[in-house]
Amino acid sequence: MTVTVDGATRLHIIVGDPIAQVKSPTGMSAAFATRGRNALCVPIHVAPKDLPGLLAGASLAQNLDGIIVTVPHKFACYAHCTSATERAHFLGAVNIIRRTADGGWFGEMFDGLGFVGGMRAKGGEPKGKRALLVGAGGAGSAIALALVEAGVRELAIHDADSVRRDALIKRLAAVTATPVSIGSPDPAGFELIANATPAGMRPTDPLPVRIEHFTPDMFVGCVITAPAVSPMVEAARAIGCKTSVGGDMYAAEQQLMLEFLLGGSSTEAGARR
Amino acid sequence: MTVTVDGATRLHIIVGDPIAQVKSPTGMSAAFATRGRNALCVPIHVAPKDLPGLLAGASLAQNLDGIIVTVPHKFACYAHCTSATERAHFLGAVNIIRRTADGGWFGEMFDGLGFVGGMRAKGGEPKGKRALLVGAGGAGSAIALALVEAGVRELAIHDADSVRRDALIKRLAAVTATPVSIGSPDPAGFELIANATPAGMRPTDPLPVRIEHFTPDMFVGCVITAPAVSPMVEAARAIGCKTSVGGDMYAAEQQLMLEFLLGGSSTEAGARR
Numbered sequence: 001m002t003v004t005v006d007g008a009t010r011l012h013i014i015v016g017d018p019i020a021q022v023k024s025p026t027g028m029s030a031a032f033a034t035r036g037r038n039a040l041c042v043p044i045h046v047a048p049k050d051l052p053g054l055l056a057g058a059s060l061a062q063n064l065d066g067i068i069v070t071v072p073h074k075f076a077c078y079a080h081c082t083s084a085t086e087r088a089h090f091l092g093a094v095n096i097i098r099r100t101a102d103g104g105w106f107g108e109m110f111d112g113l114g115f116v117g118g119m120r121a122k123g124g125e126p127k128g129k130r131a132l133l134v135g136a137g138g139a140g141s142a143i144a145l146a147l148v149e150a151g152v153r154e155l156a157i158h159d160a161d162s163v164r165r166d167a168l169i170k171r172l173a174a175v176t177a178t179p180v181s182i183g184s185p186d187p188a189g190f191e192l193i194a195n196a197t198p199a200g201m202r203p204t205d206p207l208p209v210r211i212e213h214f215t216p217d218m219f220v221g222c223v224i225t226a227p228a229v230s231p232m233v234e235a236a237r238a239i240g241c242k243t244s245v246g247g248d249m250y251a252a253e254q255q256l257m258l259e260f261l262l263g264g265s266s267t268e269a270g271a272r273r
Numbered sequence: 274m275t276v277t278v279d280g281a282t283r284l285h286i287i288v289g290d291p292i293a294q295v296k297s298p299t300g301m302s303a304a305f306a307t308r309g310r311n312a313l314c315v316p317i318h319v320a321p322k323d324l325p326g327l328l329a330g331a332s333l334a335q336n337l338d339g340i341i342v343t344v345p346h347k348f349a350c351y352a353h354c355t356s357a358t359e360r361a362h363f364l365g366a367v368n369i370i371r372r373t374a375d376g377g378w379f380g381e382m383f384d385g386l387g388f389v390g391g392m393r394a395k396g397g398e399p400k401g402k403r404a405l406l407v408g409a410g411g412a413g414s415a416i417a418l419a420l421v422e423a424g425v426r427e428l429a430i431h432d433a434d435s436v437r438r439d440a441l442i443k444r445l446a447a448v449t450a451t452p453v454s455i456g457s458p459d460p461a462g463f464e465l466i467a468n469a470t471p472a473g474m475r476p477t478d479p480l481p482v483r484i485e486h487f488t489p490d491m492f493v494g495c496v497i498t499a500p501a502v503s504p505m506v507e508a509a510r511a512i513g514c515k516t517s518v519g520g521d522m523y524a525a526e527q528q529l530m531l532e533f534l535l536g537g538s539s540t541e542a543g544a545r546r
Contacts, residue, residue: 002275005302007287007295007316014280019336022280029278042315043280043336050333057330060323063292063316 003029010039016070019045024068031258055080066261067097081107110256112146117252122244124219127151134158134208135196136168148176156183188213195222200230216240276302283312289343292318297341304531328353339534340370354380385419387526395517397492400424407431407481408469409441421449429456461486468495473503489513
């Protein structure tokens, strides 16, 4: 889809390093146009060391309304926010920030909600399920919180890094009554399997879980966008599982980001800092 | 014309205050697309007090290649340049800056060349002519230098502010052998009349020159873009003069800016700071 630009165009940027692969400039700009907004999302390639200066400078642009954040800036951009959702405070990370009426910056983290939204779009429902999450990094943490918020009956978390795995489990235990436990790569007995690791991006990667224990009643979701269908998801589909891929997550997340930037879905009412 | 944007899009910004009226985002973005470049020009609304911070931050964006400058930032942006053309040094102002291979910022001022280019597009040629310029401000100074560079036989400058008029005359005398003198609003005896003041933007404005002394052999040029044809130019056309308007200047200037940003017309070889 093509877009237009003129002197009155409102700006949104996406900050990342690298940046060329990001889909928000095309997707969000098209979504703004579809909504009849004279607005664009443009890419900004900025190194971690330069991020604070970039954000300080960009904030001086009176027609900059929003900032989308991708790797590796999600934690650093949280520090730029003057207010944020409880979810973002819990995660210490944001993937989107919008300018508030008083000139501040209000942050949110939609990665987890995007994953759950992508699942639901493919016929998965976390509520009441026994869930296994592989990966306790930035994406994994966001997904863990979202799965708990969505009402999973139980959440097991596996990560090769036991320190960050245990830290995440401990932090979740402080905010939810949902049982959160140490998981393993074995999906046997779980109803929902979520991969939040990069395992599957390269042909030589090991599989994140023991796919030989997949059963057709399981829902299998994955964050990987390249390849579009990871080997884990391919294996799940082969035996009849419902699945969601990184593209499903992104599609759901883009809708959430659009509503957030246009001011429709989140309020600053519950925000604190 | 519509344009596209994706993660690999190279950015150019135009800084101004106000900004909504500027034409470069549409015009330059379309020109980039026509040249097959994945590049955009987007507007940045920034107040004078915030300009240094904006420029410092924006410079950290690795995919920012160029900065177009409009009022009131042309003098302040000169200070941001690490190198500039002799023309920009003389004027102490730039209307465009591009990033150099070593990460610096190389500035140029095309307002005067744009005016001359607009004249030529409408059949005017400054070389050998007696020229009267009204207005010794930023645009007027740039046009004065360009007229001298283009080979006018003589240049007379009128400005209600005699201090800046005399300062410009003195500075021009230091760089050219062309006779430069104090002018008046009376165009009698001149072959080329250039208005570089805003007189004519509002219906109540006085005319910048005594139009009753226009003769059909005169070329009459004007920098005003709104209205598209100023009352002075209307009067000149009514008696058969060749004329150029602000839109002609902008069209010529856009072509110069495009070549500059794409690296085709200016070299840093002669630059100094």
